[in-house]
Amino acid sequence: MTLAALVLWGVVVGLDATSVAQTMLSRPLVACAVAGAILGHPVEGATLGVVLEIFALLVLPIGAVRYPESGVAGVASTYALVQGGEPELTAVPLLLAAVFALGWERVAGGSVTLLRRCNERLMADAPSRGAVDAGRLERLHLAAIACDAVRAGLVTLVGALAGRWLVSGLAGYWGLGDEAAFRALAIALAMAIGATLSLFGMERKRLVLLLIGVSCGLAILSFR
């Protein structure tokens, strides 16, 4: 029942990414937190969501570029983390779930490319199969959205099951300790955050603002 609810959430996330609304429910920050809440472990979902979001910041859906789909992969990997990890959240399952998500988002992105090829046949080739009137256009457009829903559901389901199998199977073999797993993740995230600066430019006044931000971040840490 929980898995069915999770797959349904994966469908919403998959549709929100491109086909319907684009209200950003599909961002890992939101998608993983809600997936965690569905599974009864919202803190675990939210923690994984922040990790995946930092990696996803640099992905821009500009033009016809093919990009990894981090939202659906985030939902699947949240299931992997919660069901495949230990009862209490620890660093090793978090690392494994994050690495799995970074791979699975490529698979999910590949399924989006495949869907778009299908849409090409469905929509762009439609005039060659007969005149497109209003009713037919409506049916074709809604059929494309329905295909996207099925795709998102399947990618979530397969990803969730595969991820759980991997995380539960591999976590016991980790040989470097929790602290090393956590620090590896932190350094990769620092790299990804640094790279995000390329979105905003490197002019002098931006660098000044960056340094002011660093000071504020340090102030927050010292008050904690």
Next chain:
Amino acid sequence: MVQGSWNYRTLIGGGFGFALLPVLRLVYGRDRERLRAAIERHTALFNCHPYLASLALGAVTALEVEGEDAVVVERFKTALRGSLGMLGDRLVWVGWRPVCLLVGMSISLAGAPWWVGALVFLALYNAGHLALRIWGFRLGLNYPRSIGERLRQAPLVRIQEWLMGAGAFLIGLVLPLVIVGAPARDRLQLASALPESWWWIVGAAGAALGVWLGGRARTIAAVALAAFTVLGLILGLMK
């Protein structure tokens, strides 16, 4: 739903025609042949930023209702295509979205309850998103023949500049929180004291490497993380 049938040949063309259907039915309702021809025209290749598609839809609605010649409407759509795409990409994908996400993430990393960061992000982002869609549709509908001029008058460049500054500040804010790993250390039952001084240097070096690598850093960081994970598993198996 304008991107519902997105494909590599007509891009958002099908969705644009779908969104315009109520208008086309109203204008050509009694003349089936002209309606069919109009649908064919509007489902052809078209692309722009999904949020600014409302601007194009508003303008084409106004032109179709006014009975403008089909060739003129097509030329108008072609002229609008590139500029609305570039404008939306820079304003939303590169500006508004990462800034809102960084706000949400900094709230989460500062130790707020799990739902606050995501909720603040959604509320903030969608306030801007919906405002842009509504503004675009009204602008297109009311001024279809002077869109270029109206867009130049709008303070979009200033907003974009402000977003770039806010983004740089927020990256700076988030960076120390990520290096320390707050508040995840508490949740992961790791020692929550501030890390050793050498760790700050390692973290800063990682961020500097990311700045230097730019867009390539994401893939490199992901591959390095995967490689480290495999190494940790192999070492564990060997024990």
